Amino acid sequence: MIGAVPGIVLAVALLGGLAAYLRVQRDPPPAWYADGGVISPTVGLTRTEKPSGVLRWLTTVDHKDIGLLYILFGTAAGLWGATDAMMMRTELLVPETVVWNVETYNAVFTTHGLTMLFFFVTPVFTGIGNYMLPLLLDADDMAFPRINAVAFWLLPPSLVLVRGGLISDVLGAVLGVLPIGVGALLALEPVSMGWTMYTPLSTEMANPQIDVTLLGLHLSGIATTMAAINFIVTIVTERPDDLGWDELDIFSWNMLVTSGLILLAFPLLGSTVILLLLDRNFGTTFFAIEGGGPMLWQHLFWFFGHPEVYILVLPAFGLISLILPKFCGRRLFGFRFIVYSTIAIGVMSFGVWAHHMFATGMDPRLRASFMAVSLAIAIPSAIKEFNWIATMWNGSLELSAPMICIVGAMSTFVIGGITGVFLAAVPVDLVLHDTHYVVGHFHLIVVGIIPLAMIAASYYWFPLITGRMYNQRLARAQATLLIVGAFVTFVPLLVLGYMGMPRRYAAYPAEFVGLNQVASIGAFVIGVSVVLWLVNLVQSIRVGPIVEDADVWNLKETGQFTREWQWFEDRIEKRRAERPLPDDHTGAESEPSEEATDPEKPD
């Protein structure tokens, strides 16, 4: 697909982008805006004794800065992975393979999975945790600020290694206009073995980029594990004496359990991909037929892979449990049972992995026991859902943008979760395995509750992080659009699965075309809503009205003005005392001061 684009066009685009970037670099805007904001997104809220400019971001060990770097990186990776998804849904608009070719389709569904799981969801939640956890715990910083920084800085090179095939193809196409050999760059093709990397396919495929990708995954696993260790040590040792385990907030509980899962799941994946690397390059027999065989790969991979599912979703559960009560005017119902259910999910998640392998011909007795645990793990998840509903019961609900996200997250989770219970039953799974039903099921979670919880958090804490408010009407529209898009995209996939359409194929029989087109339109709706989110927040960082009252969400009324908001209030007051707003200095970029004192309130 890249080959079809003339290299010269890519070269011009790349050089143009570089020139534009350098222009921006050379002509920085004034450091201070007249409205008291600065160009930095952390308006006057971070310590000032840090170096300025790019240097600050390269050398920072402040949890808030690193959190922002994580969120920025995860968002960029998420947009990249979303591009893959859009490519897939574009191909599936028509039954024949006419948009891309089969190889490209195989590559995009592989890299979509790898990018979204390893470089989008976990980094974004790590970022939110980094920013908020020390504030929620009343700790100065993470336990190991420098390990925090290095764990972040390992991620960009891992992403480059994992997605190297595309990067090298683009570079090859660009440099191909010059009279130099680019054969090496073009020899690396985007990986297309599927994100589960099943052997023997992944051992047999010649594409040398697979080796590079495996090394990239190993490096990213190290980074993720370091961040997890940091979270656990922070929660255990950095709390002040008066903050006992019984006082620990629900988001920290979820990050704690998530980190525990990472601790045991990711190192195993790391070893497993290294064993695959040895098989591919040095003729070892770990996954060869005479050795461990393909089943060993599946066992090791899913022993990582199923906890990974909960590594992705537990932080989302935590954010929902934390933010939901703030917009219901009540405390979280059944707090203690939500904590217990989180821990139960953490423990049980290590006993369900073989439900991914029901169709492999494994021992039926083992199958039955894994079915039992897989069905049982629905119980703690249901406990959460019911407690959330009970929290809303008789509450004074306020349908602000974060709340809309959360209600949407709860509803996508009902469908995404219950469809999973069916898949946990062996006989049903044997029928639905490898159909679009599975894709619909887990995407209602990974494109339902997970991004909705992230976006809820972004809307909830945006004023705290930037000191500015976003356009709330646009935010409400965006949240609604995303929920609609998620249902329109993935419910048809459930139906397509029932009809028997297999997943991972670029072409399909013509009878499936109608529902596929509905799903693709839904995917584009999701795409539009993501762009709206991005535009709203980027624009609001620049010119959004300054927040003067820290109680943005009227939390004091219901006694839920938690520690991080208290911190925000202290910051605002400190800023006001140190640097009163200059009233004679209103530049073009600034809001008039009377507007600045009256930020848009949720209505």
Next chain:
Amino acid sequence: MGSADESSESDHHAPAPADWPRGFGEASWWPLATAVGAAGLYAGAALALLARGEDAIVGPALPSVLLVGGVGIFLASLYGWTYHGFVARYWKRAAGDGLDLRWGMVLFLATDVMTFAAGFVYFFFVRTGPWPPGELPHLLSSLVAINTAVLVASSVTLHVAHESIRGGHRRRFLAFLGATVVLGVVFVGGQLLEYYELLVVEGAALTDVFGSAFFALTGLHGLHVALGVILLAIVLVRAGRGQFSAERHTAVATTSMYWHFVDAVWLFLVVTLYVGSVA
């Protein structure tokens, strides 16, 4: 599960007083430099794989440069980071209780269990299949017995050393710590000798069904022991320069945990791989 005390708070939240190139507030170059080194190491390893075989797609020069450069930057950064963070001006900095560092080590060891687990699971997979899968190398020799005794003894000497510094007996601490380093070096030497006997003298296969398990697991363990010897040597050098006391011995404690863990892994290896392959 108390929280860290005051001094430990200031330990890692105050800007490093002596950092290089200069202490500048709440910031440091070391994490970025370390990540650059690690990235070079991984990119170099990837290119080295691409440079193998007849249809190599990159020459041998680039991977070597990246590998050597990456490892160099990585090690230099780690040195700068830990030297300025823990070693320099040792007695002038506030002493924490080291609780966070000890938790960090415990959690790291938990990840290490899982790192070893993949290899063990492979061995259990093939061991429960048709056995033996081929001709097994001659494993149970006096060398293994001696090596095991050496490693167990080193755990004992290290424990005595740790107890000595806790009781304030510096000379005994130094003596037993030195003995531990020597025993560790002897073990690594014994492992190298065993590899020589197996691969060169006996001509055992490196990558057949048993060899894959044996050399992956003992190799990974050997790397762990070698790293442990380096860590112990660092502790020994620091102790020789007068660091550590009855109240301040976090590095001794964390290194001990690591060393005892590696010792325990070895006992598992002996039971499953050496004895288990013939029993």
